[in-house]
Amino acid sequence: MAAQVYRFDAPDRFIxxxxxxxxxxxxxxxxxxxxxxxxxxxxxxxxxxxxxxLDTMLDEVLRRSEGGVDVPAESxxxxxxxxxxxxxxxxxxxxxxxxxxxxxxxxxxxxxxxxAGEEETEPPDDPEDxxxxxxxxxLTGEDARAFVKxxxxxxxxxxxxxxxxxxxxxxxxxxxxxxxxxxRRS
Numbered sequence: 001m002a003a004q005v006y007r008f009d010a011p012d013r014f015i016x017x018x019x020x021x022x023x024x025x026x027x028x029x030x031x032x033x034x035x036x037x038x039x040x041x042x043x044x045x046x047x048x049x050x051x052x053x054l055d056t057m058l059d060e061v062l063r064r065s066e067g068g069v070d071v072p073a074e075s076x077x078x079x080x081x082x083x084x085x086x087x088x089x090x091x092x093x094x095x096x097x098x099x100x101x102x103x104x105x106x107x108x109x110x111x112x113x114x115x116a117g118e119e120e121t122e123p124p125d126d127p128e129d130x131x132x133x134x135x136x137x138x139l140t141g142e143d144a145r146a147f148v149k150x151x152x153x154x155x156x157x158x159x160x161x162x163x164x165x166x167x168x169x170x171x172x173x174x175x176x177x178x179x180x181x182x183x184r185r186s
Contacts, residue, residue, distance in 0.1 A: 003115075005127055006031075006038050006092070006135045014111075014137050016047045016151040017085035022159045023170055029095070029113060030085050031137050037086055038135055040113055042095035044155060051151035053100055054109065054144055061102055061141075069107050071141030075149040079142055082150075093133050097123050109144040111137045 008014070013032045018025040027047050030039045062071050096116030103110055114123050115133040127134045139147065159168035164178040 003130050004133045005130070006036070006133075007127075008033055008036075008038075008135070008137045011137055011139070011143075013081065013086075014139060014143060014147055015081055015085070016051075016147070016154055018154060019085065019089060022157070023168065025158070027154075028085060028089060028091070029135070030089070031135060032086060038092055039085070039089050040093055040095050040115075040135055041091045042113070044158070046095060046098065047151050048155045050098060050100070050111070051148045051155070054111070055148045055152075057100060057102060057109070058141060058144055058148075069141065071107075072145050075145035076142060079146045080149065081146060092135070096120055096132070099123050103138070106138070108138045108140060111139065113137075 008031050011031050011033050013030070015030055017028050017030060019028070020026055025044070027042050027044050028039045029042060029047075030037070032038075058071050061069055062073065065071075093115035095113045097114045097120065099110075099112045099114075101110045102108075112123065112127050113135045114127075114130060117132050123134075124130050127136045159170065161167065162169050162174055162176050165176050167174070167176070
């Protein structure tokens with residue numbers, strides 16, 4: 001069976017969102033245009049890394065172009081998307097690998113999210129050559145900054161960390177490994 005390539009050249013919406021309570025959340029990337037809605041499942045760490053790398057890349061594009069590209073330094077408030085994930089949330093696939101690039105000709109960010117495979121291999125340079133399903137999204141600098149802002153807030157909205165061990169605190173209680181009194185003897 002051939003791999004499916006879901007291409008969004010000018011999406012109406014591209015967001016990260018969750019389903020569930022903190023500690024039990026499932027993370028999704030969701031992209032919509034006028035005729036399609038695609039949701040892919042991924043890990044919290046993948047959302048965090050994507051937002052961080054995207055923000056860094058946009059800063060670097062601004063620095064190298066000396067402000068000559070249409071990329072805002074920060075997300076404009078009028079493009080903030082605070083709405084929940086759209087229904088129905090149908091998982092197309094679980095994300096294994098992602099790539100991130102800048103198309104200087106169109107001044108767009110290109111995000112490609114590849115389905116996890118049995119063997120994790122390097123994603124191809126061209127998503128059309130992939131043997132796994134892939135979602136390819138092309139974003140303006142403004143839309144990319146809005147995605148970063150929402151994704152960072154989403155990741156930070158999880159369970160607070162324990163001040164001693166930095167593990168997440170559960171609502172039902174927390175057994176902190178630094179409080180158990182165990183000491184290794186040499």
